[in-house]
Amino acid sequence: MMAVDIVMGLLAASALISVIATVLAVQARDLLKAVIFSALQSVAYTLMYFMLMAPDIVLVYAAVAVGIYPLILILLIKKVGRYEV
Amino acid sequence: MDTEFVRVAYMIVVLSMYVNIGVSLYAALAKPNLVKKIIALTILGDSVNTFIILVGYRFWRPGVFLQPPVLTNLRPTSEVIRQFLEKAVDPIPQALVLTAIVINLAVTVFLATVALHMYRHFGTVNMDVVGRLKRYEVRKEMA
Numbered sequence: 001m002m003a004v005d006i007v008m009g010l011l012a013a014s015a016l017i018s019v020i021a022t023v024l025a026v027q028a029r030d031l032l033k034a035v036i037f038s039a040l041q042s043v044a045y046t047l048m049y050f051m052l053m054a055p056d057i058v059l060v061y062a063a064v065a066v067g068i069y070p071l072i073l074i075l076l077i078k079k080v081g082r083y084e085v
Numbered sequence: 086m087d088t089e090f091v092r093v094a095y096m097i098v099v100l101s102m103y104v105n106i107g108v109s110l111y112a113a114l115a116k117p118n119l120v121k122k123i124i125a126l127t128i129l130g131d132s133v134n135t136f137i138i139l140v141g142y143r144f145w146r147p148g149v150f151l152q153p154p155v156l157t158n159l160r161p162t163s164e165v166i167r168q169f170l171e172k173a174v175d176p177i178p179q180a181l182v183l184t185a186i187v188i189n190l191a192v193t194v195f196l197a198t199v200a201l202h203m204y205r206h207f208g209t210v211n212m213d214v215v216g217r218l219k220r221y222e223v224r225k226e227m228a
Binding site: 003004005008009011012015016018019022023025026031034035038041042045048049052053054055056057060061064065068069072073075076077079080081084085 | 087090091093094095097098101102104105108109111112116117118119120121123124125127128131135138139141142145150151152153154155173174179182183186187190193194197200201204210211
């Protein structure tokens with residue numbers, strides 16, 4: 001049965017992508033870049049939720065983590081200043 | 086079904102969740118900028134949520150194709166329910182995580198408001214500078 005190999009492979013691949021995106025988001029000096037990398041990490045987590053058989057969480061999490069978090073944080077960055085000292 | 090590959094992939098997933106939790110915890114504690122702290126806190130919450138979902142997953146047995154815990158048959162017989170229970174993953178962690186995501190959203194909005202008020206009061210969101218300014222203000226009040 002090949003389905004389990006495909007599912008677990010995609011799961012591991014998106015977990016590795018999320019690790020890379022998290023490290024990039026943490027070390028970025030530009031806060032706007034950090035927000036974009038954290039959105040990329042959220043896309044990887046959305047794929048993982050889909051592979052873990054949780055479609056209802058995908059519906060909520062994609063809207064919240066790719067839409068509303070960057071909206072709030074970009075509005076905050078616009079007032080607070082873009083670059084971390 | 087290659088059991089060794091499945092085990093290695095599962096270990097990669099668990100280890101990368103641990104790495105994500107560690108890196109975001111470091112950023113939330115050690116980075117001075119408040120916006121960076123908020124971003125790290127969202128990543129930390131999402132990693133813990135993914136761990137909770139991973140607990141509810143189940144091992145693939147040969148010949149069984151897993152399915153989401155959604156029962157589409159409106160009038161199920163006991164036979165349908167038995168087949169559903171053999172295939173579906175655990176729904177309770179998913180229900181808990183669905184609530185936790187919304188609570189995280191509310192907490193993030195609150196923290197963004199607090200950061201904005203701190204910026205209006207102190208003129209910066211760098212916590213090192215804010216700590217120095219607070220010490221200065223306290224000393225001025227004591228004198």
